[in-house]
Amino acid sequence: MSRFIDRVVLHVRAGKGGHGCASVHREKFKPLGGPDGGNGGNGGDVILEVDPNVHTLLDFHFHPHARAGNGKPGEGGNRDGKQGGELLLRVPDGTVVVGANGRLLADLVGAGTRFVAARGGRGGLGNAALVSRARKAPGFALLGEDGEEHDLTLELKSVADIGLVGYPSAGKSSLVSVLSAAKPKIADYPFTTLVPNLGVVSSGDTSFTVADVPGLIPGASEGRGLGLDFLRHLERCAVLAHVVDCATLESGRDPVSDVDALEAELAAYQPELQADSGLGDLAERPRxxxxxxTDVPDADELAEMVTPDFEARGWPVFKISAVSREGLRPLTFALATLVREYREAHPKAPPRRPVIRPVVRGESGFSVEADPEVPGGFIVRGxxxxxxxxxxxxxNDEAVGYLADRLARLGVEEELARLGAEPGAPVTIGDISFDWEPQVSAGVDVVMSGRGTDPRLDQSDRVSAAERKHASRVRRGLVSEDEDQR
Known part of the structure; x- marks a missing residue:
């Protein structure tokens, strides 16, 4: 038996970029073959795409982790690594993507709509791509980047033209079953409907969808009953229809008080999506x-008594019986008219030619600020x-020198000097800390003495990469000084 899941938490991880290759061409009778290391392949993206054949988030409920393929490393002979395979996740129409901080990231409506949930890391450049006038034969390559990793909340909000609102056992499911070919569960006890049911109704040349939302009760906007879970399925409805039980035997209830109580809940429910949907708040939708x-005699009399009260509010009133199907024909024509008027007032935008614009990955700026945890230290962000x-x-000494040149060209050295950084001041970039040495001639052309070396770096004054990273973690308080440097 299939389950309806309309809210899941999805953990997505894009693929890592492959490392670049540091290689030199070697062939008989060609002593100066030159560098021929290829670039690493980019990691694969994780993409969400609307599929009209998918109607629930059930697959993500059982498989909440999604990971794209990693890029392959480059190889010698100028052979680039293979790109990581993208992971395409198919979601139902009306899926909303919310970030870990609660910010709305995407509203996926319409077949084929796509959203890149996590971008793959870029592959590192091989040494063939790093050749310059100063570095004729680089003895290093760049490492691939890690892919993005996010925790996303997916919420399904049904796309329907008419939303049926009412107390439990008001007859909403019965109405959907007689208006359309849908076969929802119908029983004589409250909260029979536990999931929204959609039905397609045809009236003349107009076809529209009707959503049967599980019964609401006072306090639904605050989480009572099932209201908080399913009120969001009304957000996209153009028209809200109050289905009122005129034959209820519960004391203290009557059609007018029932509608007033639910209207208060609709007014109290204020999600973020309503402002972006173009439909306005739920309290402003047509009713x-x-x-x-009304097939029950007492119910028919009560309907006659309360009709003037609703008509005074400017709301169309229809007396029906889902069992005897009395009054269904004029109701169907009226709903079709309201949907047609809404579509004429909100025409779909005509398809336009796709416009391709280059996407800038990251900003070129940076900032330097004093490190609050390390006296005399600085943190470079960007x-x-x-x-x-x-x-x-x-x-690799040559790779470290290349990094120093890049930072100098960006202006990091100049900014550190302007802020009064002293030689040997600890500088942190990302998760790496190092002692700033302004006497290293960064940013100038230097004749390299050998592959993998840099004459500006004195081997006697340097420590290994593992020791440098361990010192950085000790300075930040992540490990103790006597812990293993792994």
């Missing part, structure tokens, strides 16, 4: 009152310097 179960640090092989 229709459907007085159900997408580019942090990315460059992750791409660097710190056990």
């Amino acid at each position: 229709v009152v459907i007085l159900n179960k 997408e580019r310097p942090e990315r460059w640090v992750h791409q660097t092989q710190f056990d």
Whole structure:
């Protein structure tokens, strides 16, 4: 038996970029073959796409982790690594994507609509792509970047033209079953409907969808009953129809008080999506009152008594019986008219030619600020310097020198000097800390003495990459000084 799931938490991780290759072409009778290391492949993206054949988030309920393929490392002979395979996740129409901080990221409506949930990491450049006038044969390559990783909340909000609102056992499911070919569960006890039911209704040349939302009770907007879970399925409805039980035997209830109580809940429910949907708040949507179960004599008399009260509010009123099907024909025509008027007032935008614009990955700026935890220290923040640090092989002197040149060209050295950084001041970029040495001639052309080395770096004054990273973690309080450097 299939289950309806309309809210899940999805953990997505894009693929890592492959490392670049540091290789030199070797062939008989060609002593100066030159660098031929290929670039690493980009990691795969995790993409959400609307599929009209998917109607629930059930698959993500049982498989909440999604991971795209990693890029392959580059190889010698100028062979680039293979791109990581993208992961395409198919979601139902009306899926809303919310970030870990509660911010709305995407509202997926319409077949084929896509959203990149996590972008794959870029592959590292091979040494063939790093050749310059100063570095004729680089003895290093750049490392691949990690892919993005996010925790996303997916919420399904039904896309329907008419939303049926009412107390439990008001006859909403019965009404959907007689208006359309849908076969929802119908029983004589409250909260029979536990999931929204959608039905397609045809009236003349107009076809529209009707959503049967599980019964609401006072306090639904605050989480009582099932209201908080399913009120969101009314957000996209153009018209709200109150289905009123005129034959209820409960004391203290009557059609007018029932509608007033539910109207208060609709007014109290204020999700973020309403402002972006173009439909306005739920309290502002057009209303229709459907007085159900008029096949009962007392119910028919009560419907006659309360009809003037609803008509005074400017709401159309229809007396029907879902059992005897009395009054269904005029109701169907009226609902079709309201839907047609809404569609004429909100025409769909004509399809336009796709416009391709280059997407800038990251900002070029950076900032330098004093480190509050380390006296005399500084922290460099920015997408580019942090990315460059992750791409660097710190056990390779030439790669470290290349990083220093990139930071100098960006202006980091100049900014540190302007802020009064002293030689040996601890500087942190990302998760790496190092002692700033302004006497290193960064940003100038230097004749390299050998592959993998840099004459500006004195081997006697340097420590290994593992020791440098361990010192950085000790300075930040992540490990103790006597812990293993792994």
